[in-house]
Amino acid sequence: xxxxxxRASTDGQARAQKLLQDVVxxxxxxxxxxxxxxxxxxxxxxxxxxxxxxxxxxxxxxxPDPAVLVGRPAFKLLLDQQAAGAEAIALTxxxxxxxxxxGDDATDFYALEQxxxxxxxxxxxx
Amino acid sequence: xxxxLLGWLAGGLAxxxxxxxxxxxxQPLGDTxxxxxxxxxxxxxxxxxxxxxxxxxNSRIEVQVDRARVQDVLAQQPGGDAAQAQRxxxxxxxxxxxxxxxxxxxxxxxxxxxxxxxxxSTSVPxxxxxxxxxxxxxxxxxxxxxxxxxxxxxxxxxxxxFGQPGFDGVYKALDxxxxxxxxxxxxxxxxxxxxxRMQAELTGGKPIHLQNYDTYPDGTFTVVDKLAPEAxxxxxxxxxxxxxxxxxxxxxxAGLKDALIKxxxxxxxxxxxxxxxxxxxxxxxxxPVVQAIPDAALSIKxxxxxxxxxxxxxxxxxxxxxxxxxxxxxxxxxxxxxxxVAQGEACLHAVQSHGSxxxxxxxxxxxxxxxxxxxxxxxxxxxxxxxxxVQDLVPKLxxxxxxxxxxxxxxxxxxxxxxxxQLSSDAAAATQWTSDQQTDHLFAEITDTAIDLRRxxxxxxxxxxxxxxxxxxxxxxxxxxxTTDMRVVRMGAYIDxxxxxxxxxxxxxxxxxxxxxxxxxxxxHYHSRPTTGWARLWNAVRPGVGVHFLYPDLGSKQVxxxxxxxxxxxxxxxxxxxxxxxxxxxxxxxxxxxxxxxxSYWYVGFGLDTLAKLGVRFSPGS
Numbered sequence: 001x002x003x004x005x006x007r008a009s010t011d012g013q014a015r016a017q018k019l020l021q022d023v024v025x026x027x028x029x030x031x032x033x034x035x036x037x038x039x040x041x042x043x044x045x046x047x048x049x050x051x052x053x054x055x056x057x058x059x060x061x062x063x064p065d066p067a068v069l070v071g072r073p074a075f076k077l078l079l080d081q082q083a084a085g086a087e088a089i090a091l092t093x094x095x096x097x098x099x100x101x102x103g104d105d106a107t108d109f110y111a112l113e114q115x116x117x118x119x120x121x122x123x124x125x126x
Numbered sequence: 127x128x129x130x131l132l133g134w135l136a137g138g139l140a141x142x143x144x145x146x147x148x149x150x151x152x153q154p155l156g157d158t159x160x161x162x163x164x165x166x167x168x169x170x171x172x173x174x175x176x177x178x179x180x181x182x183x184n185s186r187i188e189v190q191v192d193r194a195r196v197q198d199v200l201a202q203q204p205g206g207d208a209a210q211a212q213r214x215x216x217x218x219x220x221x222x223x224x225x226x227x228x229x230x231x232x233x234x235x236x237x238x239x240x241x242x243x244x245x246x247s248t249s250v251p252x253x254x255x256x257x258x259x260x261x262x263x264x265x266x267x268x269x270x271x272x273x274x275x276x277x278x279x280x281x282x283x284x285x286x287x288f289g290q291p292g293f294d295g296v297y298k299a300l301d302x303x304x305x306x307x308x309x310x311x312x313x314x315x316x317x318x319x320x321x322x323r324m325q326a327e328l329t330g331g332k333p334i335h336l337q338n339y340d341t342y343p344d345g346t347f348t349v350v351d352k353l354a355p356e357a358x359x360x361x362x363x364x365x366x367x368x369x370x371x372x373x374x375x376x377x378x379x380a381g382l383k384d385a386l387i388k389x390x391x392x393x394x395x396x397x398x399x400x401x402x403x404x405x406x407x408x409x410x411x412x413x414p415v416v417q418a419i420p421d422a423a424l425s426i427k428x429x430x431x432x433x434x435x436x437x438x439x440x441x442x443x444x445x446x447x448x449x450x451x452x453x454x455x456x457x458x459x460x461x462x463x464x465x466x467v468a469q470g471e472a473c474l475h476a477v478q479s480h481g482s483x484x485x486x487x488x489x490x491x492x493x494x495x496x497x498x499x500x501x502x503x504x505x506x507x508x509x510x511x512x513x514x515x516v517q518d519l520v521p522k523l524x525x526x527x528x529x530x531x532x533x534x535x536x537x538x539x540x541x542x543x544x545x546x547x548q549l550s551s552d553a554a555a556a557t558q559w560t561s562d563q564q565t566d567h568l569f570a571e572i573t574d575t576a577i578d579l580r581r582x583x584x585x586x587x588x589x590x591x592x593x594x595x596x597x598x599x600x601x602x603x604x605x606x607x608x609t610t611d612m613r614v615v616r617m618g619a620y621i622d623x624x625x626x627x628x629x630x631x632x633x634x635x636x637x638x639x640x641x642x643x644x645x646x647x648x649x650x651h652y653h654s655r656p657t658t659g660w661a662r663l664w665n666a667v668r669p670g671v672g673v674h675f676l677y678p679d680l681g682s683k684q685v686x687x688x689x690x691x692x693x694x695x696x697x698x699x700x701x702x703x704x705x706x707x708x709x710x711x712x713x714x715x716x717x718x719x720x721x722x723x724x725x726s727y728w729y730v731g732f733g734l735d736t737l738a739k740l741g742v743r744f745s746p747g748s
Contacts, residue, residue, distance in 0.1 A: 027251060028242070057262075108285075110285075
């Protein structure tokens with residue numbers, strides 16, 4: 001699991017954006033992004049990470065401070081989804097939106113598994 | 127007999143054709159166990175349940191039980207909670223399929239990872255790999271949905287499976303669930319009181335110890351040295367005596383057929399004598415019994431049964447009477463001396479064709495006759511209106527009952543006699559199973575086991591029988607599985623030494639005359655594993671190459687026109703040379719040199735070892 005730095009750390013925003021840009025540029029794994037700080041986002045990320053274990057074609061990114069994404073158009077998608085209530089966002093290997101999870105689904109192993117599977121299959125949300 | 131010899135050879139060759147693909151097993155319990163031969167060199171060879179598999183004399187046969195399949199069969203057995211058994215069966219079926227598919231996905235993921243590593247773990251893999259990963263995920267979604275459906279139907283949380291780490295975790299969770307359901311199935315089966323039994327026997331009904339499944343003793347470990355001749359010196363010596371006698375008796379090649387038929391007829395004598403005795407000297411004695419049964423009595427079950435059985439039996443006896451009339455007459459006189467070869471052959475043919483039917487029918491008719499006699503005694507009222515004619519039948523029915531005793535007595539010997547008459551073509555007939563020391567298992571306690579041939583008193587050519595079965599608490603059979611038949615052979619190179627008779631022709635530029643000579647042949651053979659048509663052909667022909675020692679009689683002393691004795695006729699002649707054999711030692715062709723007469727010769731002959739294994743023996747002096 002990749003945990004992005006927050007603005008509280010030195011060059012936190014720049015480093016976070018660089019790390020996330022690397023994820024955007026790669027074409028190996030689909031990604032499940034969890035936005036927010038606190039126990040619940042950590043739990044969601046941890047559960048998603050369990051479904052990604054031993055699988056290089058799946059990745060999990062926890063962004064405790066979503067504000068680090070501000071200023072980069074490529075990441076606006078994530079902020080928009082968060083604003084719409086998404087707790088976890090599944091992205092294809094091309095960083096396209098596949099699906100979002102919220103509420104009970106966000107912590108349900110099966111829902112997380114299927115979100116990964118759909119993203120890995122290249123399914124894009126319309 | 128010649129026809130039989132040819133038939134036997136043709137039968138051996140017929141097995142050489144390439145086997146077509148086998149359909150799935152439809153035999154009881156046929157697919158619940160998998161037998162694997164582990165050779166002396168550690169090779170593992172799966173054994174098919176169909177036909178007669180060949181196993182090496184120094185091998186071990188592992189028996190692996192498919193517990194899921196056993197439970198599947200059990201679910202179809204009567205008794206217990208049928209509805210619950212069906213549910214468990216359905217769950218097992220679903221789990222079997224889900225586990226298999228998930229295992230495939232795990233393997234595919236490993237392959238994809240391998241492909242990515244092979245590309246250097248780059249952050250942008252090739253399009254082909256990206257496409258493969260996409261397809262992998264597309265296939266995964268419906269499998270995940272199936273697992274969810276199973277979990278919901280079983281009242282489980284999906285976390286049971288998807289809460290485990292990665293794909294491997296899901297697979298392990300599915301397998302754990304399968305084990306749990308298997309245990310439930312076993313508990314259900316145990317509640318029915320049924321048990322699992324496995325047993326193995328060698329030719330002659332000799333039980334073989336199966337670890338955990340019986341209390342028969344574990345035999346002494348012995349490995350057969352294939353390059354040491356199998357026949358003991360004593361046997362070779364006895365065969366050589368036979369060969370010497372045959373060489374005296376059989377003056378030429380045509381005499382061989384006579385000798386073979388006489389040998390077979392002599393073996394039949396005991397069976398025919400006892401049959402004739404039990405029928406008071408006449409095989410047609412039962413025909414009037416059938417006619418004496420009043421039609422009015424046929425409405426009585428026991429009478430109708432006897433009539434039906436006699437209707438079957440009488441023609442069979444008639445056929446044997448017709449085929450063997452001269453032999454039966456000779457037996458009455460007390461000597462087979464006047465029986466011709468043609469008469470002997472006709473009788474052998476009749477017994478071969480009708481002997482098995484006769485035994486079955488005699489037993490059934492005898493049992494039926496006894497039941498009828500019993501009814502006449504106990505319940506005469508049942509026979510109102512026909513009592514007297516039925517009562518008159520009783521003395522005649524006692525003859526039929528005696529025939530049952532004859533059949534019971536002869537049954538065991540019949541297997542051997544039949545094998546002899548048919549030159550072993552049917553020697554793999556059903557074995558007599560003994561079950562006095564079995565340790566039957568609850569279904570939760572089924573274990574795999576092994577048949578260690580090296581700890582058995584096996585010989586080449588022996589048959590090995592194995593069967594699983596499901597038995598009730600009292601040991602009675604609930605479902606008897608199909609017997610797997612195996613033949614013990616010496617795989618690879620081996621040496622045989624045997625005595626035989628050669629028909630020797632001196633190499634003097636003239637064809638013949640052939641004179642019979644006893645001898646001994648040592649030949650090396652090779653038995654291939656019968657995996658191809660060619661290997662089966664090779665094994666059927668069983669070629670060999672070796673050396674021979676013959677005792678020819680090529681020397682002769684003559685007096686010429688001048689009154690001078692010429693030539694030499696030593697009292698002892700030894701011929702040494704090379705031999706090529708086919709069908710074991712059965713047919714031999716060789717060339718050699720007579721050391722006393724200083725003359726070369728060639729010969730064609732036959733060995734006695736293969737014939738002895740087929741049950742054909744020529745007693746010296748016969």
